[in-house]
Amino acid sequence: MRKPEDLLAQGDGLLVVDVQRDFCPGGALPIPEGDEVVPVINRWIESALKKTLPIYYSRDWHPEGHPSFEKNGGDWPLHCVQGTPGADFHDDLLLVPAAVVIAKGVRFDQDQLSVFDQTGFAEKLRRDGVKRLWVAGLALDVCVRATALDGVRAGFDIGVVVPACRPVTPAGGEAALDAMRAAGVQLLGDNG
Ligand SMILES: [Zn+2]
DSSP states (O other): OOOHHHHOOTTEEEEEEOOBGGGSTTSSSOOTTGGGHHHHHHHHHHHHHHTTOOEEEEEEOBOTTOTTBGGGTSSBOSOSBTTSGGGSBOTTSOOOTTSEEEEESOOSSOOOOSTTTTSOHHHHHHHTTOSEEEEEEEOIIIIIHHHHHHHHHTTOEEEEEEEEEEOSSHHHHHHHHHHHHHTTOEEEOTTO
16 A cells, blocks of 8 residues: 555545444444454554645544434444543544544434535635545444535545545445546555
8 A cells, every 4th residue: 555655645634434433343333343443544644744634534423312222213322422431532543633623413303424515624624725635444344435425516526545444344445446436536555
């Protein structure tokens, strides 16, 4: 895989999607190998820091009454409830104090899988001069997919660092890669 320092350039930004305890093994909604993205993402964060590029972290940040929960008629078990340990970022994820954290999944009337969904994120990227956004994190077939597709629609060049993502299911991951490829997302894979 090509190194982040060879790829990151002025005008780029890095978005780390939902690398939270509940999405990793041992959490409430664990994604297989979810924790394995952490060292890969940390290298991207370090490289972005060296180049003084903007770094963003999103987090699922649900109220107990969130419509995505089974008890409220949704599809998912309770996860990433605001203020609980499961909603914390993974312990080993490199956190940059100055970076922006975007909370999503905070609404009572609908879920927000995409980091762009009614968060103002596109406006923030434009203000920061970001033209190309590199996306990594969890899960490849849910929030990473939705975010990448929305990012293209919002007019950004989107790159997904595939080895720094994991899907909920392998089939979902393949479908996500197909959909993103078809939309013009640059998929950075094991061979660069
Ligand atoms: Zn959620």
